[in-house]
Amino acid sequence: MEGRAAAPGAGTVVNALATGRGAAFALDLETTATVTLDPDEEGVAGAIDGAPDGDTTLIERCVERVIDRYGAGEGGTVETESEVPTAAGLKSSSAAANAAVVATLSALGLEVANDPDADVTKTEACRVGVRAARDAGVTVTGAFDDASASMLGGVTVTDNREDDLLVSDDPFAEHALVWTPPERAYSADADVTACERVAPMAELATQLALDGDYARAMTVNGLAFSAALGFPTDPAVEAMAECDGVSLSGTGPSVVAVGNRDDLTAVRERWDERDGETRLTTTRERGARVL
Template sequence: MKGTASACGSATVINAIATGEGGAFAIDLRVKSTVSLTGDPSEISGKVGNTEEDPELIEICVEKVLERRGVRDQYGAQIETNTELPIAVGLSSSSAAANATVLATYAALGGEIEPRDAIEIGIESAFNAGTTVTGAFDDAAASYLGGGVVTDNESREILKKIDIDPEWRVLIYLPPGRSYTTEVDVERIEFLGDLVEVARESALEGNVFGAQTVNGLIYSSVLGYDSQPALDALSAGAESSGLTGTGPAIVAVSKEKNVEKIINVWNSKEGRVLKTRPSREGARIENG
């Protein structure tokens, strides 16, 4: 029995590390997971594309689904993920992988799962695997549900749903390097909570792009990233621009007419640029 599913990456509106409340919106870059169930319950084995990344997260996701369905003693599994998302740059690759794997496992079992339950399994798996600090409920919800959300990550409550028109263009600047959320100095970030709270209130009032920019500038400062690429994108006509997650990627949202200007500015820097758009569609079962 085999199931395949995919889920979106997401871009940060409000990083939840400082206050426990965050926000994100789905982008149309996906992680696809294929789960093949086997008759050997002694082994659940995962592979993260053609990388050396640790597969523990996706392995735990499958194990939790099998336990939830009461068939852990009947099945093992082989899992493989493939991603359009760069890994460990702040685009929710872990949340997307977890969501896709949970849904793919249910597809392999011939069952269905409520979105909220799937998100919860992915978050608990991320805590068990040590890949998250806050639980990343904002990232996981945007990835699974599509669109945007503002959330209380501690209570795992969606405070506001955000519709971001797919006609906007999302540009992503990827400087060299990676950043793993669990390596971040949380105590250093928490003292900025009052500033981040202002950005969060702005997002709840509907100023999503302003909140994204302010949040990005705050976190770039405390995490030691250069904010100039975000400022350059704004100067070139971006509606918003800022650090996503704990970086190092920077996301800009723009109208089509300014896309090439922003790309040209970023292409003058070391690194590469991706172009995508917001996604209203979240996790989905694929045909293989």
């Protein structure tokens, strides 16, 4: 029994660490998971391609949780390959969890679709990955905002306190520019108290997102959370006049801008002078998929 699936990373519209409500949008950077199941095996062994010492708890918990709920006690293996840098604010954990969950469901012969008549709906599959992320301790709120954007594609607004999907919408921009500095910031280590201090600005950004003004929501969010978490605001200031929206993504350190491709190309020249990597990519309408 084998299953393969891919899920995209995402960028932040609103960080949920201040209020529990958040919003995110899928980016065209993918993680792929391959799962093999055997009714005679016990336990699940994980591996991350290119990271022999990487922490595999999250993907193992995803497979175990799917087997507990939909399987018959199988054991097996799960391996991921990823284009999404880890702990850079681009939702590598959500992409890995969704890919692992969908690959396991596929190995069990179950159809996952954004359709109430499917064996498993995408939203329910996404909630399994969020529970696994809580088990693995890689998240503060469960990050249902990031996980739902990765699973469903487009942009989502959620209440992570209830794992409630408030909005699921088409992408609000076609092109995205991503700057990823060399350092890493694990979400589980984020200063939540500092984030809570900017709750009034997070509320404003959430209201803008609920009104469909996702790009301005991003910019308000980015200024507030960069200040709260001690990241520089100059990358956003350098981009603001030319792009539709720009924000620190998640708990950083990546910064993501959306807008017109020519304008983003001009911003890229400035961001290229900084340490780290810039990527000109696109947003994604399609979320997780079976391969």
